Amino acid sequence: xxxxxxxxxxxxxxxxxxxxxxxxxxxxxxxxxxxxxxxxxxxxxxxxxxxxxxxxxxxxxxxxxxxxxxxxxxxxxxxxxxxxxxxxxxxxxxxxxxxxxxxxxxxxxxxxxxxxxxxxxxxxxxxxxxxxxxxxxxxxxxxxxxxxxxxxxxxxxxxxxxxxxxxxxxxxxxxxxxxxxxxxxxxxxxxxxxxxxxxxxxxxxxxxxxxxxxxxxxxxxxxxxxxxxxxxxxxxxxxxxxxxxxxxxxxxxxxxxxxxxxxxxxxxxxxxxxxxxxxxxxxxxxxxxxxxxxxxxxxxxxxxxxxxxxxxxxxxxxxxxxxxxxxxxxxxxxxxxxxxxxxxxxxxxxxxxxxxxxxxxxxxxxxxxxxxxxxxxxxxxxxxxxxxxxxxxxxxxxxxxxxxxxxxxxxxxxxxxxxxxxx
Ligand code: HAM
Numbered sequence: 001x002x003x004x005x006x007x008x009x010x011x012x013x014x015x016x017x018x019x020x021x022x023x024x025x026x027x028x029x030x031x032x033x034x035x036x037x038x039x040x041x042x043x044x045x046x047x048x049x050x051x052x053x054x055x056x057x058x059x060x061x062x063x064x065x066x067x068x069x070x071x072x073x074x075x076x077x078x079x080x081x082x083x084x085x086x087x088x089x090x091x092x093x094x095x096x097x098x099x100x101x102x103x104x105x106x107x108x109x110x111x112x113x114x115x116x117x118x119x120x121x122x123x124x125x126x127x128x129x130x131x132x133x134x135x136x137x138x139x140x141x142x143x144x145x146x147x148x149x150x151x152x153x154x155x156x157x158x159x160x161x162x163x164x165x166x167x168x169x170x171x172x173x174x175x176x177x178x179x180x181x182x183x184x185x186x187x188x189x190x191x192x193x194x195x196x197x198x199x200x201x202x203x204x205x206x207x208x209x210x211x212x213x214x215x216x217x218x219x220x221x222x223x224x225x226x227x228x229x230x231x232x233x234x235x236x237x238x239x240x241x242x243x244x245x246x247x248x249x250x251x252x253x254x255x256x257x258x259x260x261x262x263x264x265x266x267x268x269x270x271x272x273x274x275x276x277x278x279x280x281x282x283x284x285x286x287x288x289x290x291x292x293x294x295x296x297x298x299x300x301x302x303x304x305x306x307x308x309x310x311x312x313x314x315x316x317x318x319x320x321x322x323x324x325x326x327x328x329x330x331x332x333x334x335x336x337x338x339x340x341x342x343x344x345x346x347x348x349x350x351x352x353x354x355x356x357x358x359x360x361x362x363x364x365x366x367x368x369x370x371x372x373x374x375x376x377x378x379x380x381x382x383x384x385x386x387x388x389x390x391x392x393x394x395x396x397x398x399x400x401x402x403x404x405x406x407x408x409x410x411x412x413x414x415x416x417x418x419x420x421x422x423x
Pocket of ligand 1: 080081082083084113115120121122123124125127129130131259260282283284285286287288304305306307308309311312
């Protein structure tokens, strides 16, 4: 009997994991600079949270959730996204009472969606995301977008496109909603079942339909930007002004509607424009969700955030031919020859490690030549050779692999010598 990994999931093998760690490190470092702090929420939540939070007309809720009943008969769901859970925690822990507002949070972890797997689309994927809760300042919208762009730029990506839109406030959306219904209703029978179901529940989502994308009514559909009231328009203009101030290029696309129900005002996506990038080009998506905290039982609190997946980020790096500056190799490989030297090598490797030096030795009873080969494969900076001769003389032979330079070092100063040369 043999086992295979579930569809839409992947193993991240050591070589890949180094890239993940590097990306995680950059993301965390940028969060530190922007003053976002980490929050970790459970992998599963009560199903009801996502029905309310993400919205029951969304694809996520209707088709993609991993929902199960636990032994206590509760309906639980593996989180399909992070925002609803962060907002749940924000409310439950009364973070709206924190003296420092807005509360600026980030998270990183696996999300689960039962989607049809294809390039860039997994059933388990890792999102890095941020949420800023408690501010209605358009400058924070720009900051959130700037942080996402900063992560991509720091990693070396260049072929990016930032698209923004405004979905307006409740009043603007109401007017637009009616205009959409009036527009689609007479010919709604020409649209797919999903669109028909959405007409009265959430007509804006029709604009996001993949099946009916080429229908002529899509092109002529009323634009949300024509329905923004004064306040919403001014807000959107300020977001754009701040983006310009930050030197961030963007396009306005009035047809950008996001796949989750909680958005209003600013919505944005960052796409890869690299040649050879797969059909799914969205790397990052986010926006403002001013009603969500209330929906989840908290006081009226504005919020904005984004999420990006590390899987798509890696694909974008590959498409642009960018290799990450990953430190490879160990500091020192101790080669031992003879029984006594082997015993000594155990202690030497332990002593090196205690000093923060990465060290390795042979555990396969290999000959010297094979041990040297192993050191080479591990990209060891130094190889320290301990044979019977050396032992007798109380020394060890230290070789710098890149230059071939060799030095006999007294055994009792070996560790401090290594500390010194590796500084
Ligand atoms: P989303 O657009 O559903 O938004 O997902 C955000 C990002 O997650 C996408 O742009 C993509 O990079 C990644 N992603 C989504 N599904 C998959 C998948 N099946 N495989 C690989 N990557 C995927 C949200 O999740 C919102 N919570 C974002 C947000 C935060 N809005 C405000 N705050």
